[in-house]
Amino acid sequence: MPRRRAGTLLPLELRILDCGLRLQTADAGFHGFLLASELKDTDDAASLTAHGTLYKALGRMTERGLLTAEWEDPALAERAGRPRRKLYRVTGDGAVALAAARAEEPAAPLAAARAARGLA
Amino acid sequence: MTAALRLGAPSRRRRPRRAERIVLAWVRLYTRGLPDAVAADRRDELASDLWEQEVAADGRGGTGLSMLWRMARGVPADVAWRGDRIRDLPAAQRPERWWRWTASGSVLAAALIGAAVAAYGIDALVRIVRVIAAHGFPPSGLTTVSTGVGTVALLCGLALLLRARTRWIGALWLAAGSAITLWFGTVTMLTLSVTTQAIYYGTLSYGPDWRSPAVLTAWGGLGVVVLFFACLAIAWIPSRTEAAR
Numbered sequence: 036m037p038r039r040r041a042g043t044l045l046p047l048e049l050r051i052l053d054c055g056l057r058l059q060t061a062d063a064g065f066h067g068f069l070l071a072s073e074l075k076d077t078d079d080a081a082s083l084t085a086h087g088t089l090y091k092a093l094g095r096m097t098e099r100g101l102l103t104a105e106w107e108d109p110a111l112a113e114r115a116g117r118p119r120r121k122l123y124r125v126t127g128d129g130a131v132a133l134a135a136a137r138a139e140e141p142a143a144p145l146a147a148a149r150a151a152r153g154l155a
Numbered sequence: 156m157t158a159a160l161r162l163g164a165p166s167r168r169r170r171p172r173r174a175e176r177i178v179l180a181w182v183r184l185y186t187r188g189l190p191d192a193v194a195a196d197r198r199d200e201l202a203s204d205l206w207e208q209e210v211a212a213d214g215r216g217g218t219g220l221s222m223l224w225r226m227a228r229g230v231p232a233d234v235a236w237r238g239d240r241i242r243d244l245p246a247a248q249r250p251e252r253w254w255r256w257t258a259s260g261s262v263l264a265a266a267l268i269g270a271a272v273a274a275y276g277i278d279a280l281v282r283i284v285r286v287i288a289a290h291g292f293p294p295s296g297l298t299t300v301s302t303g304v305g306t307v308a309l310l311c312g313l314a315l316l317l318r319a320r321t322r323w324i325g326a327l328w329l330a331a332g333s334a335i336t337l338w339f340g341t342v343t344m345l346t347l348s349v350t351t352q353a354i355y356y357g358t359l360s361y362g363p364d365w366r367s368p369a370v371l372t373a374w375g376g377l378g379v380v381v382l383f384f385a386c387l388a389i390a391w392i393p394s395r396t397e398a399a400r
Binding site: 066067068069071072082083084085086087088089090091094106117118119120121 | 206
């Protein structure tokens, strides 16, 4: 079976990096469902990304160093009365990989979709 | 919604809905036998996701269905993720008993389900041959050819299951063969089988209706069977090291 060329990013991974950079702030990352909601809104999709697809991609990207993942302080979650969140952040490598992919394919669906929605 | 999701909703204790319990039961199943830390990580992450989705929905309907739909579409990825996690483990730490049971059990299940669908296709073909013998022409050329192609694909898939190296290709053939055979075989049966006609149309009040139990069972069954074989194909794809051996 043909395997993906090392370093190549899948369309979903590019969208995750793109949305992740918009969602993360200086002191806070983003959690899985927040990302799924943002992906749905950005793509104007009918449904949220499937659990398996989303978390498999997040795990793979974390292993490749494109994202970092960290569980939030359990005490914080306890105070908020909800399960603790796993928070992701796009790394410098992730931002560089996204920029490189955009430079390679300026008319990629991601850019076209964002331009159509007035985001670019 | 984004701001609310980021800041967190007001604290409230609530009973998990049925869909959440089903999703978490599926997570427990596919993380079974994995190291505790890996399994707990995935379970906690899904529990958080489901909680956030419930809060974001804020009582709007359809959340349970959305959760189940997200789970169903992610099943192949979950199966692949599990396979990757097991392959990552040193041989001594692999969940041998569970792994052996699922390996042999899944091959057996694939063989039995594939054989059952092939038998269904052969039954449809026999009926078509009888019509040709009686009238000199088939009920529909496209249906006849498609049912034949689907059945042959199933038989090829069953043969490919015999060798571990070709098993994943066999599962792909079974998925494709099942989709074709169940679709066109059912079209054939609706024309040529009185029993199928009685079951199918007996539940329809005012003509064909996709919500009738027979229609939902038929097409839902087709989807489940194809998804089952697709998952097996993903789970059986040999790793790079296995393929090199």
